[in-house]
Amino acid sequence: MSAAAAPPREIEGTGYEAVIGLEVHAQLLTRSKMFCSCSTAYFDSPPNSNTCPVCLGLPGTLPVMNREAVEKTVLTALALGCEIPPFTKFDRKNYFYPDLPKGYQISQYDLPLSRNGRLVFEVDGREVRCGITRVHLEEDTGTLKHAGDLIHEATSSLVDLNRAGVPLMEIVGEPDLRTAEEAREYVTRLRQVLMYIGVNDGSMERGSLRCDANVSLRRVGSTEYGTKVEIKNMNSFRAVHRALEYEIARQLQVLQDGGTLVQETRGWIETENRTVSQRSKEQAHDYRYFPEPDLPPLELDGQYVERIRARLPELPDARQRRFQSQYGLSAYDAALLTASREEADAFEAIAGSGVSAKLAANWMIGDVARLANAHHLPVARSGLGVTGLSALLRLLESGAVNGTTAKELLDELYAAGGDPEALVRDRGLGQVSDEAALAAIVDEVIAANPQVVADFQGGKEQALGRLVGNVMKASGGRADARLVNKLLRERLAG
Amino acid sequence: MAQGFVGRSAAEMAAALRSGEVTAVELLRQAIVQRDRVDGRVNAFLERTDELAETQARAADERIAREGVNAPQLCGIPVALKDVLCLQDVPSTASSRIIRTFRPPYTGTAVQRLLDQGAVVVGKTNCDEFAMGSSNENSAYGAVGNPWDVERVPGGSSGGSAAAVAAGVVPYSLGSDTGGSIRQPAALTGTVGFKPTYGRVSRYGLIAFASSLDQIGPFAQTVEDAAHVYSAIAGHDPLDSTSSASAVEDPFETLRSGVEGMRLGVPREYFVEGLEAGVRQRVDEAIELLRSLGASVEEVSLPSTDAGLATYYIIAPAECSSNLARFDGVRFGMHADEPSLLRSYLSTRGQGFGAEVKRRIMLGTYALSSGYYDAYYRKAQKVRTVIAAEFDAVFEKVDALVCPTSPTVAFTQGAREDPIAMYLCDVLTIPVNLAGLPGISVPCGLSDGLPVGLQVIGPRFQDARVLRVAHAYEQASGAARLRSPMVAEAAP
Numbered sequence: 001m002s003a004a005a006a007p008p009r010e011i012e013g014t015g016y017e018a019v020i021g022l023e024v025h026a027q028l029l030t031r032s033k034m035f036c037s038c039s040t041a042y043f044d045s046p047p048n049s050n051t052c053p054v055c056l057g058l059p060g061t062l063p064v065m066n067r068e069a070v071e072k073t074v075l076t077a078l079a080l081g082c083e084i085p086p087f088t089k090f091d092r093k094n095y096f097y098p099d100l101p102k103g104y105q106i107s108q109y110d111l112p113l114s115r116n117g118r119l120v121f122e123v124d125g126r127e128v129r130c131g132i133t134r135v136h137l138e139e140d141t142g143t144l145k146h147a148g149d150l151i152h153e154a155t156s157s158l159v160d161l162n163r164a165g166v167p168l169m170e171i172v173g174e175p176d177l178r179t180a181e182e183a184r185e186y187v188t189r190l191r192q193v194l195m196y197i198g199v200n201d202g203s204m205e206r207g208s209l210r211c212d213a214n215v216s217l218r219r220v221g222s223t224e225y226g227t228k229v230e231i232k233n234m235n236s237f238r239a240v241h242r243a244l245e246y247e248i249a250r251q252l253q254v255l256q257d258g259g260t261l262v263q264e265t266r267g268w269i270e271t272e273n274r275t276v277s278q279r280s281k282e283q284a285h286d287y288r289y290f291p292e293p294d295l296p297p298l299e300l301d302g303q304y305v306e307r308i309r310a311r312l313p314e315l316p317d318a319r320q321r322r323f324q325s326q327y328g329l330s331a332y333d334a335a336l337l338t339a340s341r342e343e344a345d346a347f348e349a350i351a352g353s354g355v356s357a358k359l360a361a362n363w364m365i366g367d368v369a370r371l372a373n374a375h376h377l378p379v380a381r382s383g384l385g386v387t388g389l390s391a392l393l394r395l396l397e398s399g400a401v402n403g404t405t406a407k408e409l410l411d412e413l414y415a416a417g418g419d420p421e422a423l424v425r426d427r428g429l430g431q432v433s434d435e436a437a438l439a440a441i442v443d444e445v446i447a448a449n450p451q452v453v454a455d456f457q458g459g460k461e462q463a464l465g466r467l468v469g470n471v472m473k474a475s476g477g478r479a480d481a482r483l484v485n486k487l488l489r490e491r492l493a494g
Numbered sequence: 495m496a497q498g499f500v501g502r503s504a505a506e507m508a509a510a511l512r513s514g515e516v517t518a519v520e521l522l523r524q525a526i527v528q529r530d531r532v533d534g535r536v537n538a539f540l541e542r543t544d545e546l547a548e549t550q551a552r553a554a555d556e557r558i559a560r561e562g563v564n565a566p567q568l569c570g571i572p573v574a575l576k577d578v579l580c581l582q583d584v585p586s587t588a589s590s591r592i593i594r595t596f597r598p599p600y601t602g603t604a605v606q607r608l609l610d611q612g613a614v615v616v617g618k619t620n621c622d623e624f625a626m627g628s629s630n631e632n633s634a635y636g637a638v639g640n641p642w643d644v645e646r647v648p649g650g651s652s653g654g655s656a657a658a659v660a661a662g663v664v665p666y667s668l669g670s671d672t673g674g675s676i677r678q679p680a681a682l683t684g685t686v687g688f689k690p691t692y693g694r695v696s697r698y699g700l701i702a703f704a705s706s707l708d709q710i711g712p713f714a715q716t717v718e719d720a721a722h723v724y725s726a727i728a729g730h731d732p733l734d735s736t737s738s739a740s741a742v743e744d745p746f747e748t749l750r751s752g753v754e755g756m757r758l759g760v761p762r763e764y765f766v767e768g769l770e771a772g773v774r775q776r777v778d779e780a781i782e783l784l785r786s787l788g789a790s791v792e793e794v795s796l797p798s799t800d801a802g803l804a805t806y807y808i809i810a811p812a813e814c815s816s817n818l819a820r821f822d823g824v825r826f827g828m829h830a831d832e833p834s835l836l837r838s839y840l841s842t843r844g845q846g847f848g849a850e851v852k853r854r855i856m857l858g859t860y861a862l863s864s865g866y867y868d869a870y871y872r873k874a875q876k877v878r879t880v881i882a883a884e885f886d887a888v889f890e891k892v893d894a895l896v897c898p899t900s901p902t903v904a905f906t907q908g909a910r911e912d913p914i915a916m917y918l919c920d921v922l923t924i925p926v927n928l929a930g931l932p933g934i935s936v937p938c939g940l941s942d943g944l945p946v947g948l949q950v951i952g953p954r955f956q957d958a959r960v961l962r963v964a965h966a967y968e969q970a971s972g973a974a975r976l977r978s979p980m981v982a983e984a985a986p
Binding site: 161 | 735
């Protein structure tokens with residue numbers, strides 16, 4: 001992958017284009033930490049309780065590789081189309097900071113676990129191909145709580161090492177992105193893939209998914225890169241977008257004013273809506289990488305890689321395309337339904353249970369999505385469950401209940417659960433399709449609403465809706481709406 | 495109290511324990527009496543663990559009563575541990591100020607394996623700070639005197655562990671060997687010192703100096719004892735990824751097989767300028783004795799030997815500069831309270847580390863720095879590969895190598911102030927660590943009244959062969975094993 005793969009996208013009318021590369025850190029969903037048997041469920045533990053001599057970096061302790069972390073990194077690399085070299089090793093990245101217990105981070109330097117992948121997605125109907133330089137494996141640091149915003153201004157700082165040693169993937173993207181929008185979409189799509197393959201929980205708020213960006217500007221047509229600025233501390237998709245928009249505008253302003261940019265690290269200050277300088281190039285660390293002598297190199301043979309490849313699920317992109325062709329869905333609907341693996345699985349289970357794909361899609365995208373949001377509960381884990389929802393939609397599709405009843409039942413049962421068929425039977429909610437019974441109600445409604453009838457007969461088509469509504473109401477919502485419509489038209493035409 | 499077991503071997507003690515001639519509690523009392531009698535002069539012990547030892551000795555006596563001859567060989571026998579080895583709740587200072595107060599909440603694997611056998615720990619021993627040194631003069635807690643002449647050094651870095659055995663306090667002890675830190679002090683104190691193949695003994699619980707070179711091993715009065723300790727501590731450990739998963743050979747299958755028909759190599763480059771005549775003479779005699787026992791002896795060449803020292807003094811400091819980064823005053827040990835983080839780091843480490851440790855951290859930091867890595871660290875790794883390959887080639891022709899352990903006998907304290915002169919102490923032991931080989935030093939007589947050591951080196955994982963050659967020499971050399979004046983005083 002190279003920058004040349006991406007066509008130039010000029011910042012409107014300026015002659016410049018932005019060049020953006022993202023580094024994403026993703027905590028792996030493993031049971032235990034990278035090099036010890038402490039749990040990775042550190043988030044709600046009391047400070048420093050989720051630790052042991054190894055992750056505290058006590059003298060004499062040694063790291064032991066978490067196999068599950070290696071497997072999940074390989075799985076990620078394969079999902080991103082990376083090559084897995086047969087030989088990989090770990091290195092020490094040396095620097096002092098109180099959240100780094102050993103004074104070095106075990107990471108990977110010159111022989112990462114994977115290289116040369118890609119992520120392909122669309123922005124405004126245009127395909128963007130972003131190269132993935134590498135996916136490597138390392139350990140997370142602890143966290144600090146400062147009595148001020150920055151450690152050098154803090155009167156005191158508290159160290160919590162619960163997170164220290166949690167397995168962390170670093171996914172380095174090529175500088176193939178050109179706009180803040182592309183960057184946001186890249187992170188969104190990457191997160192989707194990671195969650196699809198079950199290696200990351202996707203939470204930017206909790207910091208299990210983190211993103212840094214390298215941004216520079218150059219003249220359109222130039223093949224040289226401009227001076228690069230690294231942006232840190234973007235803790236949401238919105239922050240990625242806004243920080244990059246800000247930074248691109250800032251750099252453009254400097255260049256248009258005839259100034260020069262300095263290579264530096266800047267932090268995004270969400271509350272002030274701007275980036276501020278944190279560290280210049282001169283203050284950059286010399287990490288003194290060298291091979292980790294406490295861990296033998298890893299040799300990942302082809303069979304091992306193929307065994308892991310066999311575990312790859314269908315990825316969101318492919319699934320979206322299949323949903324379009326197999327179920328005849330629009331690209332938009334297919335994208336919505338495949339946004340998460342859980343929803344896509346639910347849709348397919350419902351569509352496979354005898355409900356038409358169209359109906360299943362409409363309900364999943366509409367009322368089910370609304371309830372999933374309201375209850376913070378995807379349908380698969382709701383009280384109703386996928387089986388219950390299938391049963392309900394079958395009742396609707398067979399005409400046993402009408403749409404109104406189905407929606408009411410969905411609202412009632414979504415969180416609480418229950419058997420829709422039994423409820424319909426017990427409560428007598430079945431749709432009234434008996435023409436004689438409905439005709440009686442229709443006649444009553446016509447008699448009671450002479451003005452509305454006159455309006456309709458005078459040409460106001462909408463007036464019919466009010467009459468239908470009144471019939472539905474009088475039937476306790478159970479009337480077959482199509483039949484009511486037919487009966488009203490017959491009578492009012494005469 | 496009778497001190498009849500001072501200076502006796504662990505095997506002799508084990509037999510006496512089983513016959514009921516002595517109890518573990520009595521052995522412990524004798525060890526404590528001897529320790530307290532000599533240690534004002536020797537300064538081998540940093541921490542005395544008498545209460546713990548008492549409990550362990552009582553438990554060992556019960557176990558021997560229960561299990562009789564089936565009790566483990568080291569059950570009930572006193573041992574001393576180099577202070578870089580972690581023993582739960584007992585201070586482990588690595589002879590450094592910076593972790594004077596550190597009590598590890600866990601026990602390292604090698605030590606645990608001794609405890610599982612019923613070992614009785616009488617204390618933690620002095621050493622060069624973080625195992626960096628060749629004379630034990632780099633300890634924050636004072637130098638160690640050589641039991642043969644307390645004005646002289648016992649060698650280093652495991653000087654306290656060597657001296658504790660040489661002074662007859664314990665029949666065996668554990669040390670660690672990164673560039674000769676077991677073998678060289680063994681040579682200088684007239685004891686047996688064995689560094690197993692890298693990866694044979696778990697490093698879990700060993701406060702690291704240089705991870706790719708460090709190896710735990712025993713000091714003992716006899717090769718047989720060293721073999722027993724090796725058998726107890728060797729073998730794969732899931733907590734140390736660099737420990738070998740291959741099965742450990744039982745050294746006793748071949749220990750007494752002699753050297754007849756064996757091919758021994760004498761590396762020309764190990765008879766260097768600076769090798770004392772007296773040392774050379776004793777070693778030549780030892781090699782002659784091995785020839786007389788039926789071994790064939792031929793001169794071999796390890797041409798890159800002279801690059802060993804330079805290679806070592808890049809790789810070991812590089813690793814130590816990183817390994818010692820954790821001593822930052824944040825979680826354990828010394829903490830200097832300062833108004834800023836940087837100043838806290840500087841003060842903690844500035845006050846906590848001694849001069850030699852700082853020197854090596856700076857050497858290593860420099861060697862790994864951007865722009866210097868290729869010229870130093872990478873090149874050193876290449877030379878290391880060459881050195882290992884030369885050993886491999888030689889071991890195509892010979893079964894083991896025999897040579898001096900140290901170019902000199904024990905020197906006077908304070909005599910080597912120049913660091914380079916001090917580094918030359920390990921010129922004959924360092925290549926063995928670089929190649930990850932097993933090496934042993936066995937006493938081969940005196941020169942000017944001071945002990946000389948014969949070094950036997952074998953191919954990787956041929957630990958049993960190294961013990962076998964050393965044992966053959968030890969048995970045939972006739973002379974009773976060397977007894978230091980301090981042993982002689984206690985048990986005339």
